[in-house]
Structure formats: structure tokens, C-alpha cells
Amino acid sequence: MKEMLLANSIAVIGASDKKGKIGNILIENLKSDNRKRKIIPINPRHKIIGGLKVFASVLEVDFKIDLAILAIPAEYVLSVVEDCIEKKIKNIVIISAGFSESGKEGKQKETELIKLAQENNLNILGPNCLGFINVSENINASFAKKEINKGGVSLISQSGAFVTGLLDVAKDGQTGFAKIITLGNKAVLDEVDFLNYLEKDTKTKVIGLYLESIKRGRKFYNTLARVSLKKPVLILKAGNSEKVQKAIQSHTGSMAGENSVFKKVVQEAGGIYFENLSSYWNSLKILDSYKKIKNKKLVILTNAGGPGVISTDLIEQSRNINLYDFNQREKRQLQKKLPSAVSLENPIDILGDADVERYQDTLKNLTKNKNIGGILVLITPQAQTDVEGILELIKHVSAKAEIPIFPILIGSYRDGVFQFPCEIIKALNLINSEKGSRKGIKKEPPKFNVLAPAKVRVLAERAKLEKRRVFSYSEALELTNYYSINSLNAVTVDEKFKFSSQTGKLILKVDDPKILHKVAQGGVKTGIASQAELTKKMKELRRKFKKEKIIAQEQIEKGFEVIIGLKRDSVFGPVLLCGVGGILTEIIDEKILWILPIKKEDILKDLKNSKLGKIFEKEDLKLEELVEEVFKVGNIGWQNNWIQEFDINPMFFYKNKKSIAVDVKVKF
């Protein structure tokens, strides 16, 4: 990666002398570096481009080339890559579009490209990308034509246009960049490779990712978990809705996993998840340009009541930041140099006629207070307000202060100054959200139930012989038994089955994987309390279900219903989930997710913070028992990662007896 981002000799295949053409912008951008790197335009029909000697092919160049940038039609890319291989060029940036994002033929080309890369150990960025910009080292190997400030933000973006957009915002002169990488189709190099690189890049202070899909789920998870321990990683991901999934497919040719899973992955791995562009940008800006807040207790200093109270409301509504409470001594101290009408509750309102001196006296006092985490200074331009003077003062005080001072000039747009309080408050709240408890890479869990996976496999193979990908209830029961999950027993019955008054009431169920909605299809008969009823209900079932297996279960007392399940995410693999069952499922609308593997203490912690956990507490049910059962299901998923779906719905929990799984479904 280093060799690519620090290349000393760079060939541009498809170089052009026509202004505005990508092949020309690339040459101009590369030339803008004042250090003398070798730039080699490649074009069979030219002799000189931009004052540089042109070669007809990389094979004609008689010195080493570190990096080749391809800006030629897709149809020529593969043969040029072969030239690069012959010339021993290991690093290639493919700007050209027309690969997996554009239909079957393109996909084929991309597959061949990947094959070439693997066989020859090539670092390929793209195709269908904008290139990269190593801002810290003055290498602009992209066709983004911008002057870019140096700074601590590094961007890894799947979309090129997303980057050009952000570079425009950054023109405010305050925020600067270290590395900017556009990934395009990610045929070879992806976000994981560059996260690895940026982790150690000393110029990178904060990492911003924009993603539309993930290629290597587990790898991404583990890498993010490691990198986010060292630097904040901010992630904006498109693809929360179905429509967007469609749009992304036509845009990059790849599918994203389910979004709730991705969000959970980011949180667990300690990244910061964003859903909109402006909060994302403001957060990058804050992390690059301001000191870190010392603690979560902020002070608002204002010269106007209205904006002050609006900001207070916003902070009070934020989960992760709050307002500093001044004690009486501090208030007396603040009061000394201020008019008596000033309000010293936080927000500190130093009134509409506040001049630079009044702001200065107050800021001086506040920055000395070791207990304050940061200061938001609201400036509402009123008749007597010296806006420039106050902004100048803030710059001056900020330079010496240990805590950040955020200037907000209400409503006015000014470079490097916030325009509305909600911008910065939202960003501060997100930046300071509690990081996943499971920071760092997950260790493999100890092996147990060593023999179970083989036994489960046997069940699946048997089902496959019958062309089934679903377990019957009896098979599912066997599976839960291997993992010590207490499940409601069932016996296969026929017309000769006799009622026994010792067992209490019975349920009859049709048990056939093809009957998916047993109740709705009339395949369940409950409350059978005598031989006569048994005979009658059995007949009724047989009228509808001629040959299907019928099972009998004891009709047990209803407990509190919980759903415990597993789903295989297309990107991140087995995901464990748990939620309230029964009629409350949709109303409480809470799905607690875990990326596997998982420790019992983490399950307990998350359940305690959940609505489900609160219901357990109020209903006097044992949460530890739920943790135990969820953990068992987690093991099923982790040890049998070919299972697509596993659902206990419901599992009954009781105050004074053991919980029991009432229905279990398995798909693979």
C-alpha cells in the first residue's frame, strides 16, 4: 500500500492533451506536486503532453514504474494490465468504468481482472473510481480538481462524487485532509486494506468511511474493532431502505447486507455510525479542528436568550452530553465582572449588549474551571454586537485553552464557524456516544458441545435426501436437545393413539415442513381433554392433511413469550437475536442483535439495557435464565454456520419453573 500511496514514478495510461478530459486532468493534478516525481504519460498517438515526454506503452519505458493509472475505455483495460504485469508494475489505479456496475459483460471483465490480480499479486484500486489523493505528500492521483488543505481527516469512500462533495464543504479553510481514497468497485483493494494502512499513518487523526456495501464482513469487523481503539472512525453508509438497495446495485454492482446488522457491527466494533451527511461532516470537522471535550459537561455562553434556550433544549435531549451545573461559588466568581441582570444558570446569558470585553471576562473565567468539558459560544448579531471582535477573541482564547471553544454565529454563514447550534450539538452527541462494549478483536469462544455439530449435520443430510431445507419439529427438537435447550416434547401419533388422563390437556399439530403457517391452515387443535375429543380432532385433521405427520404435545401453561433466533447475514455471517414474543412483538418493536461469537456477560449487559430486560425485571422473571438460553442459541449458530435461520418462537418463561421452547423452526 505504501508503494502505491507514495509512488515516485507514475504512469498515466490514457493521458490526453485535451483540457477537461480525465486523462488530462490526471496529468495536471499529478504535476501540481512541487516535488519532482516522475510522471509518464502513455498514449500511442502523442509525443508530448503537458510538457512531458509521452510513451506509446508502459513496455517502452526503460525505468521502474511504481504506479500505473488507467483512464482508458474498459475494453482495453485487461490487456494494459497484462502489459503492467510484464513491466512488473505492482500498483494499479483503474479509473475506467464499465465493469461489474454495468451488467453481465462488465462483471465478466471484473472477474478476469481479479484473477490477474490474484495470480500476480497486484494492488488494484478501482475500477470505476476517482483515484486517490495523498494530501500529506502532495500526490493527487485523482481527477478531483481541487486545492485541498492539509489536515488530519482521511477519507475512504466507495463513491468518488461523495468525496468531491466533501472537498467542497472543506473549502471553509479550517478542516484539512491527510489521505483521500476512492474505492470504486473494490475488485481487489477494499476498505479493510486502507483501514489497516491509515491505522499507522501518523498524519491521519480521524478516519471517515463512506460505504455502500461491504465485501469482507468479518475482516471488516475485526479491523474496525482494532483501528477504532487508536483513532475515531466515522462511518456513513447508504442503504437503509429497499429502494436504496436497488440504487446501489445499479451504482456499484454489489449488494449490501441488512442495515440493522451493519449498524450493530459498527457499534460493537467501536466505530461511530451516521445517517446523514451534515452530521457526518460536522463531526469530522470537530474531530479534526477542535480539542477533544474534557468531559461531557458543557457550558453555553450566549448574548441572546432565545438561541440560548433552544441550545439548552437540544443538549438536554441528547443522551451523551449534558450541561454543567455551576455551584454558588462559581456563580459568584462569574458575577464579579458582569452586570447584575446577567443570567448565570447554564446557559450563561451575558445579554444583548455584550461586548468583546464581557465575552472575554467570562471566557477567561470559564476556561480556568477544571470541571468544564467544553464551551459553546453563541453570538447573535444584535445592534451593538461586534461580531468580528468576538470571533477574533475566541480564536485567541481557544489557542491557549485546554478545552474546545465552539463559536456559533447564529444564522450567518462564515468560514470555519458554525451557523446553527443544532449542527454542533448533534455532532458532539454522536461523537461521544458510548462505544461498543466489545472493543477490540473477539477471541474464538472455547469449544464445547464438540460432538453436536456432526450430529446436526446428519439431520441436515437426511433432510436433504428428502429435498428439504427445513427441519421437521421432531428434527428441530433433536437439535435443541443436543444443545440442552429445554423444549416441549412431541410424539408422532396416528389414529390408534390413546388419551391418558395423567398428561392433562393435549395439542395436536400437523408436522410437515411444507405447512408453514400451521394455525392459519387449520393444522393445530388445542384443548383436547378426553378420548372422545381426541378421536374427533384427529379425524378433522386427517380430513385436511391426508398423509402428513401429526404430533401430539402437552398443552402447557402459558408463560411470558420470548423469541430467540439466528439469521445468517449475507455479509457478516450468523447473527443472534432476541425479542419480546406474542402480541407485544410489533408494539414493543425491539430486536436485540449480537454478532457472533458472544460472551454471556455481553448478552446480560445488553438485555439489562433493553425493554425486554425491563419487562423481565417487572414481571419478576429470571434474566439469567434468558441469558443462558440466548447463549445456547448463539452456540448453535456459531458451531453450525451453514444454518440460515433458527427460531424459537415462542419460548415460555415462568416465575417459578424452567423455561421451555414451545415451537422451533430451522432452515438451512
Next chain:
Amino acid sequence: MKEMLLANSIAVIGASDKKGKIGNILIENLKSDNRKRKIIPINPRHKIIGGLKVFASVLEVDFKIDLAILAIPAEYVLSVVEDCIEKKIKNIVIISAGFSESGKEGKQKETELIKLAQENNLNILGPNCLGFINVSENINASFAKKEINKGGVSLISQSGAFVTGLLDVAKDGQTGFAKIITLGNKAVLDEVDFLNYLEKDTKTKVIGLYLESIKRGRKFYNTLARVSLKKPVLILKAGNSEKVQKAIQSHTGSMAGENSVFKKVVQEAGGIYFENLSSYWNSLKILDSYKKIKNKKLVILTNAGGPGVISTDLIEQSRNINLYDFNQREKRQLQKKLPSAVSLENPIDILGDADVERYQDTLKNLTKNKNIGGILVLITPQAQTDVEGILELIKHVSAKAEIPIFPILIGSYRDGVFQFPCEIIKALNLINSEKGSRKGIKKEPPKFNVLAPAKVRVLAERAKLEKRRVFSYSEALELTNYYSINSLNAVTVDEKFKFSSQTGKLILKVDDPKILHKVAQGGVKTGIASQAELTKKMKELRRKFKKEKIIAQEQIEKGFEVIIGLKRDSVFGPVLLCGVGGILTEIIDEKILWILPIKKEDILKDLKNSKLGKIFEKEDLKLEELVEEVFKVGNIGWQNNWIQEFDINPMFFYKNKKSIAVDVKVKF
């Protein structure tokens, strides 16, 4: 009001010749009107200010004065107002601070001011305000020193600084104002008066309110309900959190009602409620400067995939707007003039090399489509993007189109253009939120239970004699009987009370208004099934509660628990509420509120849309029965508006029997 806002002769008491002083800014602002209104500076120590003849007092002026503006220390205000009365000046703006917002003495002054106003029928704006600006008629009677564009936005603001802030944002040249009014302490004139005025003001297209408190709750509700039928009324209110209530008190000297109630008032009356400044401002801007969207189906046109999908996500997550679905014919039509690689799913991605022509062809096609509600055009500046050309094109096409076209220049700040998609999407979503179903003024409900209020009054008077403001259970039971609410009966018992096997199990409860938490204090004994148990439990109770009344109730089967209650809001009067009871109360966390009076069909509609309603449906309970009981409680509140709190908690609902109130509390 007209005479104030259109005053032809205006006296400024406290006029000054010192630059920067409020008394000077006022004169300069008034002079900036090019029409020749009479401006009369009043100051005993000057002859000429700003080239105008100065008078020592209004009493020395020998012609009619329409409006007096006071910018003098608070201590002189009352005597000057008396001069104004003598001079027959009906309209007074008091800029001066130092009234109810600044402690006891100031409050006293304000009370006297109000008295003077009432006795002499004065229109007083303020005190502690910034004045007003009649932008449409070029009268700047404020000390906000700004050049202000004319347009359709009228602002009514309790905070002066809030207005100066917004005026700064509005410098983008696109949005303009009609009337700007700052209310200050609202001693006499308040938001209701100006809502009434703006309703008929032809220059006002959209009304923005910024409030920190409400003085006349019911009046506000009814006025808003009427005005919002004619013009959109956007309301931003500070005061969502406790801290803010404190800040507001020290800022304007008045208390606000509970915020959830205010929000409900705004929604019911058809206003649009905002919680942050930037959405509020963007919404005003959109309503003033753009055509109304024709329907809720929007199209996104973009030259970059990333920002396109982010916008799509945001729209898909919005409740009140969505994306237009193109049919095959429309897609073919769009495709005609576009390159084949273009994505024609909404968002329409016309690719990174899109030029003005491609934008033009697509926009032409889209604006012809009668089924589209509006268009968001995303411009991400890329190497080949002609930003100015595209913006010019949009202006041109917009002028002729029937639907609004919103230009968003990703990341770049440009006057009159949006910077981020989330800004405009949030605003469009809020603007188009479903208006309260009860638009228009509420009619008084038909009178019924005509005799009940008098009887309830008797109960209260009796309680008062015992120095109680709380009903005993027996009294509460009587009250519910008057309103035909089925409540669990109770008999007062003593040691001689005999157990009867016919009634089933019993509960004993201490019934004393001083015992607020009966269960926690050991005042409830349940499950009494025999004479022996009754005797034992009775003794146990008597050990703790020597003299208190003890009641016995039948222990009934538990039903689904619902809370139905009333609260007197300090501003809006009786508010009816309903929610899930029992252990789910906090977890479901849903309080359904109604401002009284209320119709049964509105209760039904709101309950159907609630979580509680969904539970009723799933549990097979009768929602109509709940509506009936809620309506009865509403009547209690409406007919006995001196009741402070009324709570049925819980009321049991059953599948197959009548609902019953199990515990009832009444405070007054």
C-alpha cells in the same frame, strides 16, 4: 393593530444623537423609510437629532401622534405612558427592559403598566422587546439595524435576538419578510393579537412563531386553529426540558405549560411544530420561496450515486413524503436523450459527466409529468460539472414549471441554494406532516349530566371543610357513578364486618387521602377467602392504621390494564390522557393526549393509531368500549374544570365482560 403597524407619525422617547445608542438606531431606522412619515424625537436635553426637530415631551407636540416608542430606563416608563395617555396616543412600543423579567420590583411595574393599558385601552408592545418592522410598508420601528428583503414570511417572536439571528440567515437574498414583530414580555399584546392581524395581511404568505411561553392558552388554540386553515403557521418553542424552564423564567419572567401538551395543541390546531432552528428556518424559506409540492411523490435527479442514495434513504425514512415510482413508459421516455449507463430508478443518476444539456433534457421531461410532486436536483461538483450553468438552468426551468425544483449543491455554500440534502428533506417532511384532524375551532359539546357538576361540587366542598384537596375512594366512587363509569364497589368496614362466601375473595384497603402509596405502606391486604383470614388481616391493618377508614372490595379477575386520566395544564386547562397501565406503562411509554372538549370519533381515530389501540386489537378487546370510557372521563374534566387531577389507574378491560375502574384518585 393596523394603526400601530401603519403609523404615520411616530415619536421616539429617549431619542439620542450618540451613534450606537438604541435611541439613535431607532431614529436612523425610522428615517430609512423613503416615504415621508413624521418622526418625532423626544428628549428634553436636545434641539435636533438626525436633522429632525426634537421635543422635550410628547405633550409639547401639537399634532396627532400615532405611535410612541419608549427607549428610556424602566423607572421613567410609567410616567411617560401617562403622558401618552394625556396626549391620546393609543399605540406604544416599550423597548425598555427591567420589568417582570427582572425580579419583584420589575414585576410590580409591569402590573401597573397593564392596569394603565386596560383602563385606557392601550395597545402596548413589549416591554423588553426589540420593536417591530413592517417590511412591506418600509417601517422599521425596531433597533435591529438591517436591510431586509421584502417577501412573504412574517415572524412573531418572543425573543428579539432570535429575530436578528434569522434576519442574518435571510441575507441569502432569496427569502423575504412581510412583518416582523418582537413580543418581549407580552404585558398587553401577545401572539394571539398578531396572529389575528397576520391572518388577513395580504403580504403574509407564511407565519413563523417563536415562543417561550403562552399567556392565553385557549385563545391561542382557537386562533391558531382558524389561522392555520388559511396560511401555514410554523412554531418553534423553547422549553422542552426542565433546565430550559429555568432559563426562560429568568429571560422573560413567565412560565410555560408542559411541552407535550403544547405540542399536541399545535398539532390539533393544524400548526407545524419544530424543535430546532435550522429545520424551522429551512421550512420558512421553502414555504416562502418555492412552489408548493403538488403531491408527496418526489423525484431525485443527481449526477452522483453516493449523495443520491443518501437522499433516497432520508426520503424513505420520512413519514410524510416519498419517492415517485416511474413506470416503464416513463422510463423509456427519460432514456431517449440519455446515455445508456444512466440509472432510471428514482434517484435518476445522470452520471458524473452530466452537462447542462443532460440536466436540461431530464428536467424538461420531468416537469411535463403531471404525477410528480416536486424535484430535488443534486449537483455534486465533479471535474466536468458546470455548476453555474446548471444553477442558472434550474432557475430558468423553475420559473415556468408547475412544481418546485429544489437545487442542492452538495457541500458548497451558495446564497439561496441548499447545501445538504437532509436540510431540505427534513423540512419538506415536517411541512407536509398530517395536520390535526380537528382543524378549525372546537364547538362546545352538547351539555349532558347536567346535574353532575353540582353534585361533584358538593363532594369537593365537604372535603374542603376537612381541609382536604383529595377525594377518598368512596367520594371518588360517587363521582364516577355520576358519570356512569363502572367502578369497583367498596364498603366501609370495621372489626364487626362478616365474611360471606358468596362474594368470593376480598381485598381490604386503608382509604385515607393522606395514605398516597397504599401498597408500599402496607395498607392493602389481598386474597382474603375466609372469616379467619378476614379477622387476621383486619387486625394487621389496625395495628398500622389506628383510625383510618378501611374499605373492603371484591377481588376481581385481572383484566388488561389501562390508565385514563385528566390533568389541568397551567396554560391550556384540562387535558385528557390515556395509556397502557400495569408493568408495561414505562416500557411502551405512550401517553395519548387530547385537549378538551373532544368528540368520540376523534378519540377513536387517535386510539386506532396508537400502540394501545393495536394491543386492544391483538388482545381481541373492544376499542369502542375504551373510547366510551375515555369520553366519560373527558366530560368529567370539561364540566368540572376546577379538578386538578383525575386518575383511573388501572381500569380493567376484558374480552367478554364489562370494563371496570379498580382505583380512582381525584385531586382538586
